[in-house]
Amino acid sequence: MSKPALIRQIRSLLEEQLTITLAAAENARENATGDETKSDGKYDTRAIEAAYLAGAQAEQAEKLADSVRLLTVFDPAPYDEDDGIGAGALVETEHDGKVVFYFLTPAGGGHTVEYDGFDCTVLTPESPLYQDLLGSHAGDLLEGSSVMILGVS
Numbered sequence: 001m002s003k004p005a006l007i008r009q010i011r012s013l014l015e016e017q018l019t020i021t022l023a024a025a026e027n028a029r030e031n032a033t034g035d036e037t038k039s040d041g042k043y044d045t046r047a048i049e050a051a052y053l054a055g056a057q058a059e060q061a062e063k064l065a066d067s068v069r070l071l072t073v074f075d076p077a078p079y080d081e082d083d084g085i086g087a088g089a090l091v092e093t094e095h096d097g098k099v100v101f102y103f104l105t106p107a108g109g110g111h112t113v114e115y116d117g118f119d120c121t122v123l124t125p126e127s128p129l130y131q132d133l134l135g136s137h138a139g140d141l142l143e144g145s146s147v148m149i150l151g152v153s
Contacts, residue, residue, distance in 0.1 A: 001115055001116055003076055003088065003090060003103075003153075006090070006103055006113060006115060006120065007071055007074055007076075007105070009113045009114075010071060010103075010105065010108040010111055010113055010122055011068055011071040011072065011108075013108070013111050013113070014064055014067050014068050014071065014107070014108055014111075015068055017064055018061060018064040018065055018068060021057060021060050021061040021064055022061050024057050025054060025057035025058045025060075025061050028050060028053045028054035028057050029054040029058075031050045031053075031054070032047060032050035032051040032053070032054045066107070067107035067108055068107075070106045070107040071105065071106070071107050071108060074088075074105060074106055074107075076088020076089070076105075079152050079153050081137065081138075081152075083135075084134070084135040084136055084137050085104070085133045085134055085135060085136045085137070085149075085152055086104070086134060086135075087104055087105070087106065087125075088104060088105070089103075089104045089133070089152050089153070090102075090103050090104075090115075090120070090152070090153045091103075091104070091133060091149060091151075091152050092149070092150045092151040092152070093147050093148060093149055093150060094147070094148045094150055095145075095146060095147050095148075096146055099118055099150070100118070100119065100121065101115050101118050101119065101120035101121070102120065102121050102122075102123050102129065102130075102133065103115075103120050103121070103122050103123065104123050104124075104130055104133065105122055105123070105124060106124060106125070107124060108122045108124065109122055109123055109124030109126060109127055109130075110122065129147075132145070132147075133149075136149055137149065137152070138150065138151050138152050
């Protein structure tokens with residue numbers, strides 16, 4: 001599977017999440033302004049709580065939309081062995097005897113997609129593992145862990 005195919009897979013996952021989050025945000029907004037949340041007294045905070053929920057879900061939807069936009073234009077440069085691992089690298093590792101793939105992208109961190117029969121975890125710059133991988137090369141053992149880098153593309 002190619003990197004563009006992986007990116008499409010990740011973007012598709014994020015688009016599904018975005019659709020669900022937008023629907024939830026709309027539902028929360030309607031609840032915040034509907035008759036069900038009208039105050040029954042000075043201690044009734046249902047409308048305030050519903051408004052906070054609607055705002056948080058709208059914020060989450062905006063973050064997902066930003067992630068989709070980032071992945072739409074993301075075009076990873078070919079891996080340069082001399083420079084080491086960087087953004088856009090697909091890294092094959094061995095961790096406690098198990099082969100694990102990581103894909104370093106600008107968005108979609110934490111998601112897992114299938115890559116050639118293996119799980120491939122998406123890492124973003126906020127991830128400590130992303131930071132640990134930067135500049136490493138095939139054959140390196142990450143300091144302070146049992147992660148061995150088997151290959152990079």
